[in-house]
Amino acid sequence: MILPILGEKPEIYEDPLDLMVEIDTLKQEKQAKILAHYYVDGEIQDIADYTGDSLKLARDATTIDAPVIVFCGVHFMGESAKILSPDKTVLMPDLLAGCSLAESCQAPELKALQDKLRAEGRDIVTVAYINTTAAVKSLCDWIVTSGNAREIIDRIPAEREILFVPDQHLGRYLMDVTGRSMILWPGACMVHEIFSLQDLLRAKKNHPESIVIAHPECPHNILEVSDFIGGTEKMRTYVQSLAEPHRFLVATESEMIHPLRKAAPQHEYIPVPGIMENTGETCACNRCPHMARNTLQKVRDCLKYGQPEIVWQPYFDQARDVLQRSLLQ
Numbered sequence: 001m002i003l004p005i006l007g008e009k010p011e012i013y014e015d016p017l018d019l020m021v022e023i024d025t026l027k028q029e030k031q032a033k034i035l036a037h038y039y040v041d042g043e044i045q046d047i048a049d050y051t052g053d054s055l056k057l058a059r060d061a062t063t064i065d066a067p068v069i070v071f072c073g074v075h076f077m078g079e080s081a082k083i084l085s086p087d088k089t090v091l092m093p094d095l096l097a098g099c100s101l102a103e104s105c106q107a108p109e110l111k112a113l114q115d116k117l118r119a120e121g122r123d124i125v126t127v128a129y130i131n132t133t134a135a136v137k138s139l140c141d142w143i144v145t146s147g148n149a150r151e152i153i154d155r156i157p158a159e160r161e162i163l164f165v166p167d168q169h170l171g172r173y174l175m176d177v178t179g180r181s182m183i184l185w186p187g188a189c190m191v192h193e194i195f196s197l198q199d200l201l202r203a204k205k206n207h208p209e210s211i212v213i214a215h216p217e218c219p220h221n222i223l224e225v226s227d228f229i230g231g232t233e234k235m236r237t238y239v240q241s242l243a244e245p246h247r248f249l250v251a252t253e254s255e256m257i258h259p260l261r262k263a264a265p266q267h268e269y270i271p272v273p274g275i276m277e278n279t280g281e282t283c284a285c286n287r288c289p290h291m292a293r294n295t296l297q298k299v300r301d302c303l304k305y306g307q308p309e310i311v312w313q314p315y316f317d318q319a320r321d322v323l324q325r326s327l328l329q
């Protein structure tokens, strides 16, 4: 389901099947490949050449043999793809697809905090979650994803202090699993922060045999009652590893259920807030409004007109060093 964006004119309805045919023709003409994050609308994932989390897609972008990439996701992901594949044209269906987490940490504020800590004589290493702007990445020592964070943090000498940005919940989870204390930036994802512990406990009670799978961007109280914690790729691999049918309560962005169903159709997947409404109906409160800006029409239009495009910025050079070191080596 595509949510209307407040303040914007709704798109004029076009048949999705016609749009898919048009997109396919344009893709051949422009020699383009489509990359889609697991949180974009399922019908976009279905026409994509590559789907995945932000790490997998950033890596895929470097190996694709095509001059044009259409990145269906949010802005920081398009930036990472461009930075790691500077010779390719990286288009995005909607450049306004941002991220509340990335926006919670702005480069000037981060620089001010780093300067303050260093002026106090503290020997800090700045570790950034991939959900950050390129300007922020250019100020950091390491970039991590939920998949490689533990390994990178374990490599940092124990005597150095870690400043972790921007997700306080992921940071707290990493403190638990690595045993390292960290200075945490107070950012959070607007989607993962809304899960209610009370509703989740009620759902567990109603479905005592269910397995709770949660993204580490969720608050600590949700992770504490979860059976499996992992990023989107790990969730996918986990459900695939269980051959017998199970019922999963899924605490992440609701569109993630689409790739889970495709990977392991034998299971039942219930979005956590969706079963909490008094009416018993599902709700869309765990849908990311930024990811929802990607639509088939916008994918068609960006292929047709060759824009909007992620344009190289001066700070991309420095962000490239840290991204390559962290994600590709």
Ligand code: SF4
Binding pocket: 039, 074, 098, 099, 100, 101, 102, 131, 189, 190, 191, 192, 253, 288, 289, 290, 291
């Ligand atoms: S789900 Fe959260 S972290 Fe992911 S793009 Fe949306 S706002 Fe950002």
